[in-house]
Amino acid sequence: MLFLKDKKSRYFNFILLILVIVFLKICFFKGSKQPNIILITIDGLRADHLSCYGYGRLTTPNVDKLAKDGVIFLQAIAPSTETAYSIPAMITSTYSHYNGIDQWRDTLINPSARTLSEMLLNNGYYAAFFSNGYPLGLIKGIDREMKDFMVDENISAEKLTSISMDWLKLNQNRKFFLWIHYFDTHSPYSPPPPYNTLFIKDELDINDKNIPIASFDKDWAGFDIIPYSVARNNITSVNYYISQYDGAIRFTDEQIGVLLDKLRELKLYENTIIVITADHGENLGEHNRYFQHGGMPFDTLLHVPLIFKYESAISKNKKIKTQVSSAGIVPTLLDMLKIKRSGDIDEKSFLGLAQDKIENYNPYVFSKCAASIYSIRTEKYKLIWLVNSDKYSLYDLHNDKDELYDVKDIKKEEFDFLRNKLRKWFIRNRSSISPKMPPFDKDTIDKLRSLGYL
Numbered sequence: 449m450l451f452l453k454d455k456k457s458r459y460f461n462f463i464l465l466i467l468v469i470v471f472l473k474i475c476f477f478k479g480s481k482q483p484n485i486i487l488i489t490i491d492g493l494r495a496d497h498l499s500c501y502g503y504g505r506l507t508t509p510n511v512d513k514l515a516k517d518g519v520i521f522l523q524a525i526a527p528s529t530e531t532a533y534s535i536p537a538m539i540t541s542t543y544s545h546y547n548g549i550d551q552w553r554d555t556l557i558n559p560s561a562r563t564l565s566e567m568l569l570n571n572g573y574y575a576a577f578f579s580n581g582y583p584l585g586l587i588k589g590i591d592r593e594m595k596d597f598m599v600d601e602n603i604s605a606e607k608l609t610s611i612s613m614d615w616l617k618l619n620q621n622r623k624f625f626l627w628i629h630y631f632d633t634h635s636p637y638s639p640p641p642p643y644n645t646l647f648i649k650d651e652l653d654i655n656d657k658n659i660p661i662a663s664f665d666k667d668w669a670g671f672d673i674i675p676y677s678v679a680r681n682n683i684t685s686v687n688y689y690i691s692q693y694d695g696a697i698r699f700t701d702e703q704i705g706v707l708l709d710k711l712r713e714l715k716l717y718e719n720t721i722i723v724i725t726a727d728h729g730e731n732l733g734e735h736n737r738y739f740q741h742g743g744m745p746f747d748t749l750l751h752v753p754l755i756f757k758y759e760s761a762i763s764k765n766k767k768i769k770t771q772v773s774s775a776g777i778v779p780t781l782l783d784m785l786k787i788k789r790s791g792d793i794d795e796k797s798f799l800g801l802a803q804d805k806i807e808n809y810n811p812y813v814f815s816k817c818a819a820s821i822y823s824i825r826t827e828k829y830k831l832i833w834l835v836n837s838d839k840y841s842l843y844d845l846h847n848d849k850d851e852l853y854d855v856k857d858i859k860k861e862e863f864d865f866l867r868n869k870l871r872k873w874f875i876r877n878r879s880s881i882s883p884k885m886p887p888f889d890k891d892t893i894d895k896l897r898s899l900g901y902l
């Protein structure tokens with residue numbers, strides 16, 4: 449009997465031990481699960497039109513709230529003024545010399561330049577990309593290792609958010625990387641009611657001016673002209689179109705709010721890294737360019753919002769003034785996830801900045817604009833090089849924020865130094881072997897032109 453009792457007891461202890469192990473495993477697994485990632489890119493969104501960047505209109509109440517839960521980079525610079533260059537550089541953290549994108553027609557990201565979703569695949573991430581931006585569908589390669597991929601230019605931010613929320617619900621138990629690219633802030637700005645009247649005749653509606661509307665045949669990117677594709681009802685008021693741009697920002701922000709509420713409802717908010725940025729900015733009259741993003745790489749086009757939220761790695765409500773490139777988002781994410789980065793990444797992680805571990809980050813940010821305009825930016829100066837005409841202009845960003853006065857003849861030492869650096873970077877870029885794609889068909893060219901490209 450004693451033997452049987454001991455046997456029973458041993459059996460009981462054994463079962464108990466198994467249960468404890470299973471329980472501990474569940475707890476350990478939950479606690480150590482790598483975070484999910486949500487990357488939100490908003491097309492053509494310049495930093496100074498977000499209320500959390502000091503804009504006078506309340507354009508981004510939801511993004512502002514998110515920024516308070518994370519870190520806001522006050523001086524984030526895009527790798528380009530155009531979607532076709534900016535997105536591949538951002539998502540691979542490499543420039544043209546490696547990702548192969550040198551002109552609009554080279555819209556295949558070089559297979560050897562790995563995208564974020566490819567880098568995350570080996571670490572068990574399930575990735576998806578959703579957008580309502582037509583040009584995003586033309587950048588071949590961003591769909592690599594995306595389990596779900598959709599670009600539909602016929603839907604608004606509202607529908608895009610709804611699709612993203614359905615996907616989140618379906619995949620909430622997976623470790624996921626969800627990338628959403630909103631296009632509603634891109635011209636022609638057409639926010640739905642009530643956002644189309646939200647910023648009309650308010651206290652910022654001052655010093656208005658009227659300028660002519662371009663005909664379709666005229667140069668859309670001309671000076672002092674409203675692009676044909678942006679104009680409506682023969683309205684020539686500049687402030688009207690700015691109110692529509694701001695209304696589109698608020699509309700997109702409301703949708704981001706809906707998405708973040710869903711994340712909270714699904715109890716995914718805390719264990720998800722959320723990144724918000726833009727591919728480039730927008731000209732709203734600076735340098736006599738209106739409602740487009742062509743021309744020179746001034747800060748109206750390069751200065752973008754950048755917000756990171758992940759409380760386990762970075763403290764809340766933090767503002768960082770140091771200049772960073774948005775091409776550094778990928779190494780920063782890899783750093784947060786403790787994933788070893790491969791050698792083919794150009795930019796450095798700026799996680800150390802967010803954690804107060806480093807003060808000096810990368811002091812030079814390179815950007816590319818169209819096929820033959822390049823820039824190098826420090827926190828104090830920006831040098832722009834028009835390669836075809838071999839012309840340079842140097843701007844003192846501390847004393848001339850609007851970049852109006854070329855100081856290359858006054859600041860000769862700075863000019864020589866930055867010119868040498870930019871030329872070296874350019875030569876490296878030119879050594880690329882771009883995977884050429886067949887030329888666009890007429891429909892694609894017309895569509896891109898109507899959106900202000902080509």
Ligand SMILES: [Zn+2]
Pocket residue numbers: 491492530531532727728
């Ligand atoms: Zn864009």
